[in-house]
Amino acid sequence: MIYTFDKSLETGNAAIDAQHKELINAVNNLLEACAKGMGRAEIQSTVKFLADYTVKHFADEEKLQKQYNYPGYAAHKKLHDDFKTEVNAIIDDYVKDGATVALTFKINTKVAAWLINHIKGEDKKVAAFIKNGK
Numbered sequence: 001m002i003y004t005f006d007k008s009l010e011t012g013n014a015a016i017d018a019q020h021k022e023l024i025n026a027v028n029n030l031l032e033a034c035a036k037g038m039g040r041a042e043i044q045s046t047v048k049f050l051a052d053y054t055v056k057h058f059a060d061e062e063k064l065q066k067q068y069n070y071p072g073y074a075a076h077k078k079l080h081d082d083f084k085t086e087v088n089a090i091i092d093d094y095v096k097d098g099a100t101v102a103l104t105f106k107i108n109t110k111v112a113a114w115l116i117n118h119i120k121g122e123d124k125k126v127a128a129f130i131k132n133g134k
């Protein structure tokens with residue numbers, strides 16, 4: 001499954017949106033690498049990019065929330081931390097068992113679906129708060 005960054009994912013904050021686009025691309029690249037049965041080095045580099053970019057993006061988003069005194073900061077950060085744990089678990093699965101069907105299923109449900117849901121809900125709230133102060 002390939003995911004598209006369409007209008008429904010736009011938060012209206014250009015910096016956040018650009019990073020979200022990059023994240024969706026990273027998920028697609030990883031899924032494609034698994035689907036095409038690419039070698040370990042390729043899959044590992046796509047999974048590492050996704051993990052590293054997630055850490056960077058969350059740090060930037062959390063910094064922004066702090067800067068604007070976003071009231072939902074602590075709860076939002078907890079969601080980010082749980083997601084990072086999930087991505088690390090997926091990396092461990094990959095290292096242990098390789099690009100299995102179960103792994104692809106997890107990437108679709110625990111990574112892609114989570115991200116899309118999080119962007120549409122929580123991140124849109126953040127962007128609206130930054131824009132309107134509420």
Ligand SMILES: [Fe+2]
Binds near residue numbers: 061076080118123
């Ligand atoms: Fe977020």
